[in-house]
Amino acid sequence: MTGADGSHAGAVAVPDWLVQQDVALCPCGCVGRRRKASFLTRTIRGGSGILQQVLFGEDVAAAPGLLQRIDPRTKIVSLLALLVVAGLAHSMITLAALYALTLGLAAASAMPLGFFVRRVWLFVPIFTGIVVLPATLSVVTPGHVVLTLWHWHGVAEGITTQGLLAAARVVCRVAASISLVVLLTLTTPWVRLLAALRGLGVPRIVVLIVGMAYRFVFLLLGSVTDMFQARQARTPGTPRHDGTARAFVGAGVGALLGKSAQLSEEVHHAMLARGYRGDATTLERHRLRAADLGYAAAVVVVAAALIWGDHVLVPR
Amino acid sequence: MHIPDGYLSPQTCAAGFVVAVPVLATAAARVKRRVRTRNVPTLAVLAAVSFLIMMFNVPIPDGTTAHAVGGALIAILLGPWAAAIAVTVALGFQALLFGDGGVLSFGVDVVNMAVILPFAGYGVYRLVARGAALTARRRVLAAFLAGYVGINVAALCVGIELGIQPDLFHDATGAPLYSPYHLAQSIPAMLLAHLTVAGVAEGILTAAVLGYLQRANLPLLRVNHPGVPVDAAAADAERTRRRRLRPGVVAAVVVAALVVLTPLGLLAPGGAFGEDSPQDLRAALGLAAVPAGLAHYSGFWHDVLFPGYLSGSPWTYIVSAVVGIVVVGLVVWGAATLAVRLFGRRVPVPPPAAEREDTVEQVTDGPAR
Numbered sequence: 001m002t003g004a005d006g007s008h009a010g011a012v013a014v015p016d017w018l019v020q021q022d023v024a025l026c027p028c029g030c031v032g033r034r035r036k037a038s039f040l041t042r043t044i045r046g047g048s049g050i051l052q053q054v055l056f057g058e059d060v061a062a063a064p065g066l067l068q069r070i071d072p073r074t075k076i077v078s079l080l081a082l083l084v085v086a087g088l089a090h091s092m093i094t095l096a097a098l099y100a101l102t103l104g105l106a107a108a109s110a111m112p113l114g115f116f117v118r119r120v121w122l123f124v125p126i127f128t129g130i131v132v133l134p135a136t137l138s139v140v141t142p143g144h145v146v147l148t149l150w151h152w153h154g155v156a157e158g159i160t161t162q163g164l165l166a167a168a169r170v171v172c173r174v175a176a177s178i179s180l181v182v183l184l185t186l187t188t189p190w191v192r193l194l195a196a197l198r199g200l201g202v203p204r205i206v207v208l209i210v211g212m213a214y215r216f217v218f219l220l221l222g223s224v225t226d227m228f229q230a231r232q233a234r235t236p237g238t239p240r241h242d243g244t245a246r247a248f249v250g251a252g253v254g255a256l257l258g259k260s261a262q263l264s265e266e267v268h269h270a271m272l273a274r275g276y277r278g279d280a281t282t283l284e285r286h287r288l289r290a291a292d293l294g295y296a297a298a299v300v301v302v303a304a305a306l307i308w309g310d311h312v313l314v315p316r
Numbered sequence: 317m318h319i320p321d322g323y324l325s326p327q328t329c330a331a332g333f334v335v336a337v338p339v340l341a342t343a344a345a346r347v348k349r350r351v352r353t354r355n356v357p358t359l360a361v362l363a364a365v366s367f368l369i370m371m372f373n374v375p376i377p378d379g380t381t382a383h384a385v386g387g388a389l390i391a392i393l394l395g396p397w398a399a400a401i402a403v404t405v406a407l408g409f410q411a412l413l414f415g416d417g418g419v420l421s422f423g424v425d426v427v428n429m430a431v432i433l434p435f436a437g438y439g440v441y442r443l444v445a446r447g448a449a450l451t452a453r454r455r456v457l458a459a460f461l462a463g464y465v466g467i468n469v470a471a472l473c474v475g476i477e478l479g480i481q482p483d484l485f486h487d488a489t490g491a492p493l494y495s496p497y498h499l500a501q502s503i504p505a506m507l508l509a510h511l512t513v514a515g516v517a518e519g520i521l522t523a524a525v526l527g528y529l530q531r532a533n534l535p536l537l538r539v540n541h542p543g544v545p546v547d548a549a550a551a552d553a554e555r556t557r558r559r560r561l562r563p564g565v566v567a568a569v570v571v572a573a574l575v576v577l578t579p580l581g582l583l584a585p586g587g588a589f590g591e592d593s594p595q596d597l598r599a600a601l602g603l604a605a606v607p608a609g610l611a612h613y614s615g616f617w618h619d620v621l622f623p624g625y626l627s628g629s630p631w632t633y634i635v636s637a638v639v640g641i642v643v644v645g646l647v648v649w650g651a652a653t654l655a656v657r658l659f660g661r662r663v664p665v666p667p668p669a670a671e672r673e674d675t676v677e678q679v680t681d682g683p684a685r
Contacts, residue, residue: 039375046371053414083420087326090487128322135496141482143490162491166482170322170496177321181419185412193412205344205356212360213367213405220364224371241375249374250524251532253386256365257393257525258533264361268354314487 038239039249040232047225051218060186065109067187071292072196078299079184085303086176091313092165094306095172101302102179109187120178128174135170136163190214216263223259227252317385317471317514318410318425321418323478323495325485332423339431340404343397350395362398363405366390370406374517382517385429388437388466389522392459393529395540399434424477428470437466437522450537450546451530456523463522464515471510475503563652567645574644 037045061068067075082098089095106116136159138145143162150157185193191211198207231248232239239245324332348355369386376382390399404426410416417425444458479499482492497505529537534546545553594606594614622636 039373039381042373042381043371046373050371050414057413079419083321084326086322087329087420090493128320132496135492140498140501141490141492141496162489163496165489166492166496169491169493173494174320174322177418177420181321181411190413208356209360209363209401210405210408212357213363214409216361216364217367217409220361220368221371224368241377241381245375246520246524247528249372250521250526251528253369253372253389253521253525254528254533256368257529258536260361260365261536264354264357267357267361271357316488 039241039245040228040235040239044225044228044232047221047228050221054190057186058189060109060111061189063110065111065187067105067109067183069291070295071288072188072192073199074288074292074296075184075188076193076196076200078296079180081299081303082180083177085306086173086180088307089173089310090169090316091310092168092172093313094310095169095176097309098306099172099176099179102176102183105183106179109183111183111186116179116182119182120175128171132167132170136160136167138163141166212267216260219263220256220260224252224256227255317429317467317474318407318417319421319428319474319477321420323481324421324424325481325494326420327485328477328481328494329420329422329424332421332425332427334423336404336423336426336431340400340426343400346397347401359398359401359405362390362394362402363409366399366402367406367409369521370410372521374521376513376517376520382513384463384514384518384521385433385467385470386518386521387429387433387470388441388462388518389459389525391434391438391466392441392462392522392526393536393540396434396438399438400430403430403434428473428477432473433466433470436469437462440465449548449550450534450541450544452548455530456527459526460519460523462519464519467518468507468510468515471506471514472503475499475506478502478506563649563656566652567649570648571641571645574641 082101086095086098089098103113103116107113135141137149138157138160141160141163143160145156145158145160146164147159148156149159188196194207194211194214197210198204347359366386369389370383372384373381374384385403387399387403390402394402407417407422407425407430411419411422411425441458441462444461445452445455448454448458476499478495478497479502481495482498485493487493495502526537538544592600594610597603597610598606621639622632
């Protein structure tokens with residue numbers, strides 16, 4: 001197994017019914033016993049999740065769209081610029097405008113909008129939302145209490161305007177930032193992203209390591225899922241979370257390390273046999289086109305407008 | 317543990333890169349010096365493994381599962397510098413491929429998880445496993461503590477980075493601009509989760525892998541443990557060879573400890589115990605007269621080398637201090653020499669055993685259980 005395609009196909013071929021063995025018997029979950037997934041199931045599911053995301057990302061990156069046509073270097077630089085704008089913005093309106101901009105770009109880049117919104121907003125409320133919820137209370141963010149929840153030594157305590165504003169701002173900022181990163185990663189094939197990093201001055205050796213590591217991830221992911229599926233196949237009933245299970249995970253990682261040590265040795269010999277002397281040479285032929293310059297100019301204008309608008313909305 | 321974009325101010329993110337980039341450059345230079353042309357495939361494989369370790373669900377005793385970072389493990393196996401690079405690349409995958417952790421906050425994430433975690437964990441491991449044989453149980457304990465302490469130190473740093481945001485960055489109404497929690501809230505929140513669950517998971521994983529390698533793959537362990545004896549017998553021989561009590565070292569250690577502890581005396585309230593003159597003592601205790609014995613023997617202390625530290629000049633004060641240190645050192649040295657003469661048995665040191673053949677072959681297949 002050498003190619004990325006081969007390893008993808010090998011690990012994805014797990015049928016759903018085998019991976020999700022412990023759902024309740026009735027599809028709605030009303031009959032049968034719903035059990036917590038074991039560490040085996042969760043690890044296998046995590047592995048197939050990684051592959052699913054990567055394959056889907058490559059699908060979107062191959063679709064014809066606005067951002068797919070832009071040079072990756074331009075995309076990276078403009079992403080950083082817009083992320084800094086999101087970081088510096090004080091006003092909710094600025095952040096909302098930035099988020100609307102990402103929605104527009106996603107639509108123009110042939111991205112399923114429902115997926116794009118869900119990807120961001122499934123993550124944001126679960127993590128950021130719950131995390132910042134207590135920050136709306138006066139015990140964390142003191143200020144003007146708008147909703148009194150309890151009294152403490154005669155002082156009204158509850159949700160404050162400052163707390164609400166802070167929480168909303170963090171949620172919007174996180175949503176806009178994640179949307180920006182998702183836009184870049186979903187519209188750029190991994191190989192071109194690496195080439196762009198090289199073009200932006202990241203040392204060649206780093207790009208080489210990252211590129212090779214990406215290939216190894218899928219090769220070794222196959223080993224890991226094999227190991228866990230084999231263990232699941234010879235485990236009758238539900239695997240218990242006891243010392244044996246922990247020893248198995250330890251042995252699994254240990255075996256993975258042993259395998260990878262051998263693999264790196266073999267790859268090293270193969271590289272030396274092909275004349276590797278510690279330097280990497282790559283074919284780099286990227287030229288910025290008018291569309292790229294136009295996109296970059298548009299991003300600069302938008303970023304400047306957002307910053308200016310933010311200063312008007314919230315004078316400092 | 318990953319800080320996403322939006323929680324930290326751009327200024328904090330910039331500071332993260334300022335710290336992360338030189339550390340990574342140093343790490344790359346050090347690793348390259350050690351493994352030469354092998355560095356690219358080795359580091360690439362390590363980075364892939366580091367990424368995959370984060371995928372493993374570790375079953376923890378309460379019946380649930382948790383993820384581990386694995387930074388301490390890689391630091392134990394290949395040194396903290398290699399771990400820094402491997403974990404950085406793995407974090408890069410997570411940030412760029414899966415949107416886990418931010419792009420602007422990447423530098424800060426690297427500092428926490430790829431620099432502080434492996435170095436803190438490795439330090440703890442070296443401290444606890446010092447002098448233990450390669451197959452000793454103590455190394456497993458040391459690995460657990462390395463994982464546990466490493467991730468908790470990293471969590472503390474995350475708590476500090478998040479906690480300084482509301483005080484440094486807020487708008488005119490006092491509403492925080494970024495992470496809204498103060499240090500008093502962010503540090504306990506981070507540490508509670510990591511001291512109870514995540515730290516245990518990290519420790520279990522690190523210890524379980526080390527235990528497995530002790531049983532099944534000693535050559536891999538030996539890479540970062542040059543000169544460490546393999547089993548208890550060899551370790552004993554090594555220890556007797558090394559553990560001859562050296563009076564000079566003992567004296568130096570005692571004097572150094574006294575010097576280090578000196579500031580405690582400056583911080584402690586009140587005067588020095590037992591150094592009052594008889595008159596002061598009489599006043600303090602409200603006695604009618606100085607007791608005869610005290611009056612008699614206190615006169616003895618007038619015949620000393622530096623009476624009243626030759627009162628006045630700071631130089632004489634310093635000279636008297638140096639003389640005191642030398643005297644204390646000489647006394648300890650004399651006592652240690654005497655102890656060696658009286659109790660030090662001459663143990664015949666066996667010649668260093670020839671490199672022993674490993675009976676366990678390198679296991680590269682999956683664990684058969």
